[in-house]
Amino acid sequence: MSEKSAEAVADRVRVMRSQLGRARGLGASKSGVEHWWVERVTAIALVPLTIWFIVSVLTLLHSDQPEVRQWAGRPVNTVLLLATVIMTFHHMQLGLQVVIDDYVKKSHLAVTLLNKGAALLLGLFSIVAILKMAF
Amino acid sequence: MKDIRDAQYVAHRSDGSIVRRPMSPHLQVYRPQLTSVLSIGNRLTSIAISAGTLLLVWWLVAAASGPKAFATVQHVIANPIGLLVLFGWTVSLVYHFYAGIRHLVWDSGHGFSLPATHRSGWLTVGLTVATTLLVWAIGLSLWLGA
Numbered sequence: 001m002s003e004k005s006a007e008a009v010a011d012r013v014r015v016m017r018s019q020l021g022r023a024r025g026l027g028a029s030k031s032g033v034e035h036w037w038v039e040r041v042t043a044i045a046l047v048p049l050t051i052w053f054i055v056s057v058l059t060l061l062h063s064d065q066p067e068v069r070q071w072a073g074r075p076v077n078t079v080l081l082l083a084t085v086i087m088t089f090h091h092m093q094l095g096l097q098v099v100i101d102d103y104v105k106k107s108h109l110a111v112t113l114l115n116k117g118a119a120l121l122l123g124l125f126s127i128v129a130i131l132k133m134a135f
Numbered sequence: 136m137k138d139i140r141d142a143q144y145v146a147h148r149s150d151g152s153i154v155r156r157p158m159s160p161h162l163q164v165y166r167p168q169l170t171s172v173l174s175i176g177n178r179l180t181s182i183a184i185s186a187g188t189l190l191l192v193w194w195l196v197a198a199a200s201g202p203k204a205f206a207t208v209q210h211v212i213a214n215p216i217g218l219l220v221l222f223g224w225t226v227s228l229v230y231h232f233y234a235g236i237r238h239l240v241w242d243s244g245h246g247f248s249l250p251a252t253h254r255s256g257w258l259t260v261g262l263t264v265a266t267t268l269l270v271w272a273i274g275l276s277l278w279l280g281a
Contacts, residue, residue, distance in 0.1 A: 017139055040242060043235050050232055054270060061278045065205035068198045085195075092185050099178065122192050129192075129199035 035094060042091035049084040072133035085126040093119035169256045177234040180227035187224035225270060230263045 056077070060068055071077055096115050104111045144156045165171065190212070197204040211217050237255050240246050246255055 022139065040239065043239060047232070047236065050228070054228075058270070058274055058277060061274060065198060065202040068205065072198065081195075085191075088188065088191075092181075092188065095181050096185055099182065122188060125192050126195050129195040132199040 035097070039091065039094045042087045042094070045083070045087045046091060049080065049087060052080055053084050069133045072130060073135075075134075078130060078134040081130045082127060085123060085130070089119045089123035089126070169253060173234065173256050173259065177231060177238075180231040180234070183223065183227040184231055187220075187227065190220070190224065222267075222271065226263065226267050229266045229270070230259070233259045233262050233266075 056071075060071060063071065072081060093115055096119075097112065100108065100111050100115060146154050146156045148154055162171075194208050194212075197208040212221055237246075237259055240255070246252065
């Protein structure tokens with residue numbers, strides 16, 4: 001780059017951000033890896049849990065409410081159900097957040113809070129329902 | 136210039152003069168390909184499954200509430216529209232399951248070549264169709280059979 005054109009670029013670019021900061025990919029939030037990593041961890045957990053859940057639902061097709069309740073009350077099923085809904089809603093909220101970050105420009109904060117709040121409430125509804133069947 | 140991305144548009148001609156790089160064209164100018172369609176499909180199914188969790192929560196809450204609430208949810212799901220929604224949810228869940236595993240394989244650093252990407256893509260489609268049909272065949276035979 002010639003000295004003259006470098007000056008021209010410097011004159012046009014007024015960004016208070018170092019090249020190191022850009023290379024590290026850290027914005028104002030100073031995070032990103034955590035989100036990516038937890039999305040993967042929850043995905044791995046959901047591989048066996050989803051298989052277990054679908055097989056369980058198939059075995060419950062003819063069950064009435066007391067039978068479902070009894071099934072959910074067995075400790076192994078209670079624990080796996082809890083793990084499934086916790087992993088599902090955590091993974092869901094992380095994934096939807098990426099979609100929101102990509103497409104929602106207006107009211108980004110409001111939609112983000114709606115996403116987190118809805119996932120938390122749906123998760124809590126599920127957890128309470130499972131525990132109610134167990135105890 | 137207020138945005139760092141503007142800096143990335145700055146380029147030079149061979150004579151050293153400054154130009155603003157052209158923007159990349161957006162999605163609609165590209166012919167749909169297996170890779171792009173499956174990628175978009177993974178995102179769309181994720182949104183469909185998220186909506187479908189409402190049904191899961193309703194089912195769990197109804198099962199915890201009592202026989203009457205549980206009968207209502209079973210009745211709604213057994214309705215033709217309910218079954219259609221449940222089928223859509225199954226397809227989405229199964230596709231997202233296999234596409235997610237495909238992503239985990241990529242994350243481990245494998246399968247990036249174009250032939251490998253196409254193989255895993257078609258494998259994902261095939262497994263989705265086969266698994267969905269298998270689950271529904273078992274489900275319907277259990278449900279209607281006994």
